[in-house]
Amino acid sequence: AQSVAQPEDQVNVAEGNPLTVKCTYSVSGNPYLFWYVQYPNRGLQFLLKYITGDNLVKGSYGFEAEFNKSQTSFHLKKPSALVSDSALYFCAVRDDTDKLIFGTGTRLQVFP
Amino acid sequence: DGGITQSPKYLFRKEGQNVTLSCEQNLNHDAMYWYRQDPGQGLRLIYYSQIVNDFQKGDIAEGYSVSREKKESFPLTVTSAQKNPTAFYLCASSLGLAIILNEQFFGPGTRLTVL
Numbered sequence: 629a630q631s632v633a634q635p636e637d638q639v640n641v642a643e644g645n646p647l648t649v650k651c652t653y654s655v656s657g658n659p660y661l662f663w664y665v666q667y668p669n670r671g672l673q674f675l676l677k678y679i680t681g682d683n684l685v686k687g688s689y690g691f692e693a694e695f696n697k698s699q700t701s702f703h704l705k706k707p708s709a710l711v712s713d714s715a716l717y718f719c720a721v722r723d724d725t726d727k728l729i730f731g732t733g734t735r736l737q738v739f740p
Numbered sequence: 741d742g743g744i745t746q747s748p749k750y751l752f753r754k755e756g757q758n759v760t761l762s763c764e765q766n767l768n769h770d771a772m773y774w775y776r777q778d779p780g781q782g783l784r785l786i787y788y789s790q791i792v793n794d795f796q797k798g799d800i801a802e803g804y805s806v807s808r809e810k811k812e813s814f815p816l817t818v819t820s821a822q823k824n825p826t827a828f829y830l831c832a833s834s835l836g837l838a839i840i841l842n843e844q845f846f847g848p849g850t851r852l853t854v855l
Contacts (some may be wrong), residue, residue: 637780640803660840669749669848671830671846671848671849672830672844672846673744673846674843677840679840696828718782718783719801722840726784726786726838726839727798728785732781733780
């Protein structure tokens, strides 16, 4: 069965520093991977997705994600963090029934 | 939150009562979804609907019911059979079901607390 794992409950980073939010996946076929962000008491917003092609995917708000097939990872990155990036981030994978399977989420805290 | 409204934002109910959560979208999307979010567990799919008058169970449908009488509306009823209903409920919609082609847009959510 398809699954994603987000090994860190929380990531802390200083404003201006690069950030990485980790995600690893397990799929039986081609992986279709997604990142969403959730601000407090709000719904999720789509950031980016990997379907095929270039391993570096660029998304909204300056975020990008690197697909690594050998390490089965899809880490979310940003070169310079902003305080406003503080939120809950979810990695997700498409399952066999064409539905999204979400990870448990990683809370990103960016300190001024 | 892209044209999807959920009401109310906060809902309190006594144990044993059924409660209905509203979800409306004006995006002309065919597919709609209900997710449940619990701390440390991510989102789990309750029900989804591909088209009017059709819906399917997701991973945790027990204790819930839905209807899809209109394209723009997909209400969720949390029944007294749901063992642990206190959670944050998110509604979403997309043009179609194919995940890789159709981005899901989420509503702002309803936080249900059962006392």
